[in-house]
Each structure stands twice: as C-alpha cells, then as structure tokens.
Amino acid sequence: MQITAVTLHSIGMPLVGAFTTSFKRQVEREALLIELTADVAGDSVTGWGECVALPDPLYSSEYLSGCAEVIGRFLLPRLVHHDVTAETVQHHLRPVKGHRMAKAALEMAVLDAQLRAAGQSFASYLGATAARVPSGVSVGIHDTVGELVEAVGGYLDAGYVRIKLKIEPGNDIEAVRAVRTEFGDELPLQVDANAAYTLADGPHLRRLDAFNLLLIEQPLGEEDLRQHAVLACQMTTPMCLDESIVSVESAADAIALGAAAVINVKAGRVGGYLEAKRIHDLARANGIAVWCGGMLETGLGRAANVALAALPGFTLPGDISASDRFYAEDITRPFVIEDGHITVPTGPGFGVEVIPERLRQTTTATTQLSLA
Numbered sequence: 001m002q003i004t005a006v007t008l009h010s011i012g013m014p015l016v017g018a019f020t021t022s023f024k025r026q027v028e029r030e031a032l033l034i035e036l037t038a039d040v041a042g043d044s045v046t047g048w049g050e051c052v053a054l055p056d057p058l059y060s061s062e063y064l065s066g067c068a069e070v071i072g073r074f075l076l077p078r079l080v081h082h083d084v085t086a087e088t089v090q091h092h093l094r095p096v097k098g099h100r101m102a103k104a105a106l107e108m109a110v111l112d113a114q115l116r117a118a119g120q121s122f123a124s125y126l127g128a129t130a131a132r133v134p135s136g137v138s139v140g141i142h143d144t145v146g147e148l149v150e151a152v153g154g155y156l157d158a159g160y161v162r163i164k165l166k167i168e169p170g171n172d173i174e175a176v177r178a179v180r181t182e183f184g185d186e187l188p189l190q191v192d193a194n195a196a197y198t199l200a201d202g203p204h205l206r207r208l209d210a211f212n213l214l215l216i217e218q219p220l221g222e223e224d225l226r227q228h229a230v231l232a233c234q235m236t237t238p239m240c241l242d243e244s245i246v247s248v249e250s251a252a253d254a255i256a257l258g259a260a261a262v263i264n265v266k267a268g269r270v271g272g273y274l275e276a277k278r279i280h281d282l283a284r285a286n287g288i289a290v291w292c293g294g295m296l297e298t299g300l301g302r303a304a305n306v307a308l309a310a311l312p313g314f315t316l317p318g319d320i321s322a323s324d325r326f327y328a329e330d331i332t333r334p335f336v337i338e339d340g341h342i343t344v345p346t347g348p349g350f351g352v353e354v355i356p357e358r359l360r361q362t363t364t365a366t367t368q369l370s371l372a
C-alpha cells in the first residue's frame, strides 16, 4: 500500500472508577489513535491504530506525547515512500531504536487497512483458533482490604473467571489473604507488582507461596532479568514477566535464564502484534504459558487483543475485560462479557468501527501529519 494520509487523534475518556497501581492512581485514560488512509491497488482504505503508552513514563519509558512526536517526526517518514505492508513495517522502522509502543501503533493502523482491503479478519489472519476468550480482570489497589474484597465480589458477580490483584509493598500479603479467605482456594488468582520490589524482598514475597497463586507478575525491575531468575528459585509461585519482555529476543533470554515460567504478552510493549505473535510461537515451542495483557485499551486495541488471545498458546485468561470495566461509553461498540467470555470479532480488520460522534466527544487534539 501507499500511505496517503495520517491523522493523530488525542482523546480522553473518564474511567468508571479510579485504577491504582504501584506507580499511579489513574482516573482517566488519555489515548492516542492513528487514522491512516492508504491506496491499496487503486482502492482507498482507512485503518486505525491505538498507542498504548500512558501520559507519563511510569509503566515504561515511553509516554503519549513522546510517541506522537516520534511517529510524526521519525517513523512515518520511513514508510511514506515505500510500498508498505504490515509485514514490512518493522523492517522499515528498525533503524529507529526503541519506541516500540509508537511503532506498534503505526503497524496496527497499516494492518487494519491491509486486512480491510483484503476483507479478512485479524483473527483469521493470525490463525486464531478460538471463537471466544476467557475474561480476566485486573483489580487496582484499594484504600482498605474491605473495599478490595467488595470490588472483587462485584467482578465475580459480573462473571470474570480470573482475578488479578495489583500489589505494592505494604499492600500485598494481607490483601491476597483477605481475597482468598472470602472467595476460597478455587478462585483463579494472581498478583501484579509492576516492578515495585527488589530482590532483597525475596523472603517477604515468598510468603505469597502460601496462597496458591497462578503467578506473580513482574515483581522486580524491567531490566532485572537475572534477578527475576534468582527470585524464581526462591519461590514456588510461577514467575511471570510483563515489563521485562520487550521483544522476541528478550523473551528467549528470559526463558533460557529461567526468569519466566509465564509471559504476559502485550503487543504495544513489544513493538506490534506481529512481534507478539512471534513471542506466542516461541513460548509455545518452549512449553511456556502466555496470556494477553491489557493497557486499558479503547474498543480498538481491545478488539485486536481479543483476536490475539484466541491463538492456541494463550492458555491462561488475559486482562481482557468487558469495555464497561473501565468505560461507561467506548469509542467503538462495547465488548461485553457473556458467560465469562468475550467474543472474538469476525469483521474485516480488527472488526470494530470508531463511532464518529464518540470520537468528536472525546477528542482533545487532532493533528494531520505531513507526508513530505
């Protein structure tokens, strides 16, 4: 395809309730959407991408306004004078170091346009095998254990099949104990620290082993692969990495080191859905379970995540909740939870349409990028 126009849409959507992690309390999702129009064999098609970066560089080094700058100034110029396909975007962008979330968003828009032109769904393109995926929910840190237990109860009533508790030093053992006591040993339960601990916390974290958790996600720093391997030997709870896995190469290293028994796959964090698929394939060949993470995506990114999670190696429920877990109103049709599952879209591309009225209501800035 030949790219003919690219518009960046900055939007803001209020969350239905505050979402607190070890690094931030969030009450709104600011997001960056890419609307890309291209000429595909004489037809004009439009595809959409979503950048998963947060406004501040607290989850990872990337941040939203930085991504917008990188896309317009360094990434798009490397695509415009080529006949690009989704499969060659990564190749064209490789000279630019890092900036994986920015690259992923652009690749996503190209992919959506390409699949729409071909009339193919993303799930079928990937080779997805499931028609619906089990829905897990990520529960933020609450002020009191009582409020946390109440929130978990609400999600279980809604049908979520797996609970993930966000933890941090001082909000960990007792929170997990309270949820186990209230909801029993059978509840599929896991925790996510977002890099809030150090290896010196090993003896403390080992206390989590008593609660039969599915996994502990990213207790240590992004660059602490070897330390995660050491910690994994000190605990019986399976070690899962999120922030540390930024590419198929880092996934290969983590597996070889024994730093990850499980991998949280997020397309944005690893530079795109095609790299995410490669990590799925690598993990599957190594007998490592993967599950699909979330970044509070709008319906666009959520649609793509649901298709990714329908690949056969995604053997654990993902952080793929219904749209209303975060948003009263989405910018696409909402994803709903039915019998604990979310249905994989079957329409062309990601299979969802941005609702113009909703885009208008949520937009904070629109930028038409130069193709010169």
Ligand code: SMG
Pocket (backbone or CB within 6 Å): 021, 026, 054, 059, 137, 138, 192, 194, 242, 293, 294, 295, 296, 297, 319, 320, 321
């Ligand atoms: O989209 O359901 C979601 C959020 C899942 O907890 C979630 N994401 O570290 O896995 C993670 C976090 C990253 C975003 S926190 C603002």
Ligand code: MG
Pocket (backbone or CB within 6 Å): 192, 194, 217, 218, 242, 243, 264, 293
């Ligand atoms: Mg995480």
